[in-house]
Amino acid sequence: MTGLERGAGMDDLLQEFIAETRETLEAISGEIVAWELAPADGARLDAIFRFVHTVKGSCGFLDLPRLARLSHAAEDVLAAVRDGKRTPDTALVNAVLGIVDRIAQIVDGLDSGTILDDSGEDLLIAALAPDAQKTAPAAAAPVGRSASRSVRLNVDLLDHMMSGMSDMVLARNELARQLRDSDVDPKVEAALERLSLTVADMRDTVTRTRMQKVDALFSALPRMVRDTSAELCKAVNLVIEGADVELDREMIELMRDPLVHIIRNCIDHGIETPTARRAAGKPETGRLVVSARQSGNQILIEVSDDGQGIDVARIVAKAAEKKLYTPAELAAMSETSRLQLIFAPGLSSRDTVTATSGRGVGMDVVRANIEQIGGRVVLVNTPGRGLRIIINVPLTLSILSTIIVGVGTQRFALPRQAIEEIVMVRGDQVRLDMIGDAATATVRRKRMPLVSLGDLFKLTKDTPPTLVIVSTREGDYALGVDTVLDTEELVVKPASPAVMATGVYAGMTLPDNGLPMLLLDASGIAAVAGLRFAPVAAADAVILEEVVPGIPALLFDDLDGQRRAIALAVIDRVEPVSTEAIRWSAGAMRLSVGDAIIPLYAVGNFASRREVAVLRLTDGESEMAYAIAEAIEIVELPFEIAPPRGSGPIAGVVLIAGEQVELIDPHALFSGQPVMIASPPVCLLQVDGSGWMETFLKPALEASGYRCVTSLARGETAAVALAMEDAPPCEALAPVVTLRRSKSADGDDDASIYRYDRPALIAALAARRAV
Amino acid sequence: MTDLFLVAHIAGRGVAIAAAQVDSVVDIGEIVAVPRADAVVRGLAALRSRVVTVIDTGIALGLSRTPDTMRRAVITVVEGHHYAILVDSVEDVAPFTRLPLSSGLALHGGWAAVGCGLVERHDEPLLILDLAAVVPAPGLAA
Numbered sequence: 001m002t003g004l005e006r007g008a009g010m011d012d013l014l015q016e017f018i019a020e021t022r023e024t025l026e027a028i029s030g031e032i033v034a035w036e037l038a039p040a041d042g043a044r045l046d047a048i049f050r051f052v053h054t055v056k057g058s059c060g061f062l063d064l065p066r067l068a069r070l071s072h073a074a075e076d077v078l079a080a081v082r083d084g085k086r087t088p089d090t091a092l093v094n095a096v097l098g099i100v101d102r103i104a105q106i107v108d109g110l111d112s113g114t115i116l117d118d119s120g121e122d123l124l125i126a127a128l129a130p131d132a133q134k135t136a137p138a139a140a141a142p143v144g145r146s147a148s149r150s151v152r153l154n155v156d157l158l159d160h161m162m163s164g165m166s167d168m169v170l171a172r173n174e175l176a177r178q179l180r181d182s183d184v185d186p187k188v189e190a191a192l193e194r195l196s197l198t199v200a201d202m203r204d205t206v207t208r209t210r211m212q213k214v215d216a217l218f219s220a221l222p223r224m225v226r227d228t229s230a231e232l233c234k235a236v237n238l239v240i241e242g243a244d245v246e247l248d249r250e251m252i253e254l255m256r257d258p259l260v261h262i263i264r265n266c267i268d269h270g271i272e273t274p275t276a277r278r279a280a281g282k283p284e285t286g287r288l289v290v291s292a293r294q295s296g297n298q299i300l301i302e303v304s305d306d307g308q309g310i311d312v313a314r315i316v317a318k319a320a321e322k323k324l325y326t327p328a329e330l331a332a333m334s335e336t337s338r339l340q341l342i343f344a345p346g347l348s349s350r351d352t353v354t355a356t357s358g359r360g361v362g363m364d365v366v367r368a369n370i371e372q373i374g375g376r377v378v379l380v381n382t383p384g385r386g387l388r389i390i391i392n393v394p395l396t397l398s399i400l401s402t403i404i405v406g407v408g409t410q411r412f413a414l415p416r417q418a419i420e421e422i423v424m425v426r427g428d429q430v431r432l433d434m435i436g437d438a439a440t441a442t443v444r445r446k447r448m449p450l451v452s453l454g455d456l457f458k459l460t461k462d463t464p465p466t467l468v469i470v471s472t473r474e475g476d477y478a479l480g481v482d483t484v485l486d487t488e489e490l491v492v493k494p495a496s497p498a499v500m501a502t503g504v505y506a507g508m509t510l511p512d513n514g515l516p517m518l519l520l521d522a523s524g525i526a527a528v529a530g531l532r533f534a535p536v537a538a539a540d541a542v543i544l545e546e547v548v549p550g551i552p553a554l555l556f557d558d559l560d561g562q563r564r565a566i567a568l569a570v571i572d573r574v575e576p577v578s579t580e581a582i583r584w585s586a587g588a589m590r591l592s593v594g595d596a597i598i599p600l601y602a603v604g605n606f607a608s609r610r611e612v613a614v615l616r617l618t619d620g621e622s623e624m625a626y627a628i629a630e631a632i633e634i635v636e637l638p639f640e641i642a643p644p645r646g647s648g649p650i651a652g653v654v655l656i657a658g659e660q661v662e663l664i665d666p667h668a669l670f671s672g673q674p675v676m677i678a679s680p681p682v683c684l685l686q687v688d689g690s691g692w693m694e695t696f697l698k699p700a701l702e703a704s705g706y707r708c709v710t711s712l713a714r715g716e717t718a719a720v721a722l723a724m725e726d727a728p729p730c731e732a733l734a735p736v737v738t739l740r741r742s743k744s745a746d747g748d749d750d751a752s753i754y755r756y757d758r759p760a761l762i763a764a765l766a767a768r769r770a771v
Numbered sequence: 772m773t774d775l776f777l778v779a780h781i782a783g784r785g786v787a788i789a790a791a792q793v794d795s796v797v798d799i800g801e802i803v804a805v806p807r808a809d810a811v812v813r814g815l816a817a818l819r820s821r822v823v824t825v826i827d828t829g830i831a832l833g834l835s836r837t838p839d840t841m842r843r844a845v846i847t848v849v850e851g852h853h854y855a856i857l858v859d860s861v862e863d864v865a866p867f868t869r870l871p872l873s874s875g876l877a878l879h880g881g882w883a884a885v886g887c888g889l890v891e892r893h894d895e896p897l898l899i900l901d902l903a904a905v906v907p908a909p910g911l912a913a
Contacts, residue, residue, distance in 0.1 A: 510820060510821075
């Protein structure tokens with residue numbers, strides 16, 4: 001029985017127990033002596049009773065069976081004395097005191113890591129019995145009591161110390177200012193210098209008193225991982241690294257929930273079931289590594305798993321399905337932005353809701369919480385191989401790394417973590433424009449809204465000479481300021497409600513110059529300035545346009561043995577499909593995916609294979625598949641493309657690593673195939689009961705890319721509606737195209753279409769849709 | 772029942788402030804403006820290592836702006852935040868009996884919101900000023 005064998009997580013509790021027990025022992029030592037002299041004194045008894053009772057309680061919790069047994073025995077006897085069942089004689093008092101001494105020795109032993117042999121403890125307990133023989137208390141070998149190296153302090157006291165420290169810094173600054181103005185003896189200056197160093201040192205030390213090992217955050221994880229993985233029938237091996245990194249106490253509390261949530265998510269969504277892992281050629285037991293490390297004044301907490309990673313395509317599909325973004329926006333997003341979709345509110349990447357990870361209320365809240373304490377979340381996704389989530393938080397809550405900006409005569413602090421970069425307006429890279437009445441800044445071709453702080457705060461009317469590019473969760477914008485003065489580590493305090501009501505401040509601070517300063521809230525300013533950010537896609541689209549050099553492409557071996565390349569942008573994903581899902585039907589090769597059929601292009605035979613890899617291609621609207629032998633790597637396409645001779649979906653030949661590679665022409669691929677629109681427009685058929693529309697019209701329309709319905713489901717909207725001339729729609733749900741039975745029109749203004757005039761009908765539908 | 776009151780002058784009137792509400796009386800230094808805040812927030816000032824929100828009492832009472840030269844302030848703590856309430860001057864602290872507002876007394880504007888009783892000093896009635904009511908309530912937007 002020793003504290004040393006326990007997990008590191010228990011250490012803090014054990015230390016606390018040792019400290020508390022010693023404190024009480026010291027406090028009751030007087031009582032013990034007094035009780036020895038006067039065994040009948042009931043008041044003394046109470047204090048000792050409370051002591052053994054407390055020890056007993058803690059022991060059960062900490063799993064210290066020896067101490068529990070001793071304290072339990074003593075408690076029983078003392079309870080009997082209190083109830084008057086036994087009278088305290090010298091023998092009894094001695095026996096109880098023997099136990100109290102023994103408890104003290106064991107506690108010392110726990111602290112110094114010495115294991116006491118438990119001989120004699122039975123004797124000690126036996127001595128409590130009413131008919132006990134007078135036993136000589138076992139003379140326990142004195143244990144070298146390690147000097148206590150810790151004291152327990154009230155957090156209020158630490159806070160008080162911290163504010164006293166700030167006062168000291170201010171007094172020192174004031175002194176320095178006074179001295180600077182007068183001619184002083186170099187000796188005085190040297191003394192001041194020394195004072196400054198001491199004060200700075202003290203400040204660091206005092207800051208450290210608020211620190212706690214991140215272990216306090218990690219100690220609960222093994223149990224949680226065990227329970228969660230058991231519940232989900234998964235095998236997970238948790239590895240904790242860097243538990244001795246220190247972090248502000250408050251920060252640890254604030255990190256607790258987000259961390260738990262992230263880890264639950266990893267086990268639930270990331271790590272596969274043992275069967276799936278075996279199929280993927282991975283060890284059955286998943287590996288989850290939680291680590292902490294310090295980097296400057298930041299702490300990086302990393303949670304990485306070797307699970308399946310994030311299926312970005314599914315996230316994108318989900319976002320489209322939940323209508324968080326339009327397909328066009330999603331198509332324009334960069335890979336990073338798509339990955340960030342897991343933080344979008346209301347998106348759960350899992351198809352079924354589980355008790356563990358809930359229903360998508362998670363990650364957006366997690367990120368919001370982390371950002372609230374000045375942190376950031378970074379995702380590194382390796383599909384199929386795992387996900388790393390890196391949480392970046394400042395070392396302490398109260399000390400924030402800031403950049404000081406000047407506007408007019410005032411100075412403001414901006415949290416450094418919100419700042420992307422600082423640019424001067426003079427210079428070719430930056431231009432300011434007015435679009436309507438909205439100011440914009442274009443920095444290196446990236447256009448973003450501009451907020452002039454001087455204007456917003458009514459401090460200056462001048463065009464700001466400096467732009468601070470600020471990144472908020474909603475989007476980036478340029479904050480125009482007069483000057484950027486300095487970077488400073490500031491102790492930030494909450495401002496009063498009247499100040500916070502403005503919505504543009506995050507707190508206030510007192511820098512070394514003794515003048516209060518306000519901390520700006522970047523998101524708040526964007527909101528107050530009325531900025532409305534288009535979804536991230538818009539910004540990405542701008543970047544895509546300017547990335548002319550080097551189009552990334554996938555190099556692959558085709559089914560005919562040729563090496564070919566295709567632009568990466570058109571590939572939605574690469575996946576193996578069973579050859580059974582591929583059929584030659586209705587004059588074309590088709591692949592069934594789930595409950596949809598998409599056209600497939602293949603240049604070689606794959607009949608001998610059971611599985612074939614396909615590139616799922618998309619132009620943003622329609623989808624098709626391209627069967628390949630094997631994907632090789634992602635390359636950058638050179639500018640030079642030799643034109644092809646002959647036909648076929650080959651755009652030309654490029655030289656990649658000295659090898660001639662045919663470049664696939666996706667345009668030809670898509671134009672040569674019947675188009676299958678990923679989310680086809682809905683055509684509402686106003687059926688008249690004859691069944692003509694469903695039988696005759698529906699297949700023709702669906703061949704043209706419409707999805708035909710005879711009634712709208714809840715929440716569904718039709719792009720266009722079709723009705724016979726004699727059965728007009730009862731309510732206008734969509735633009736209507738009217739069909740007539742006679743070949744000739746009834747006058748010039750008759751807009752109806754002859755029902756068998758297929759080209760005219762398709763054209764009319766398209767025209768009405770566009771309206 | 773007598774309580775301790777601080778007798779001060781605000782906008783030319785004598786008022787009594789319950790001593791329990793008074794943290795200290797100071798002359799505040801430089802005030803840093805808070806752009807976009809309500810006019811009642813004159814700005815922020817440093818008080819030793821603490822930052823206090825300076826309240827323009829004149830505006831809080833619906834009167835005119837307190838002149839810049841007036842730097843004397845009563846420090847009070849409302850919901851954990853320190854506020855400096857600008858006053859013309861302070862006289863002294865003395866025990867008085869708290870009396871209800873005389874019936875028929877028609878307080879108007881800001882005074883009505885902050886007055887919460889009377890004390891009598893040498894037969895001169897002084898309005899008891901509730902400092903917590905002078906401080907703008909949370910949720911008061913700019």
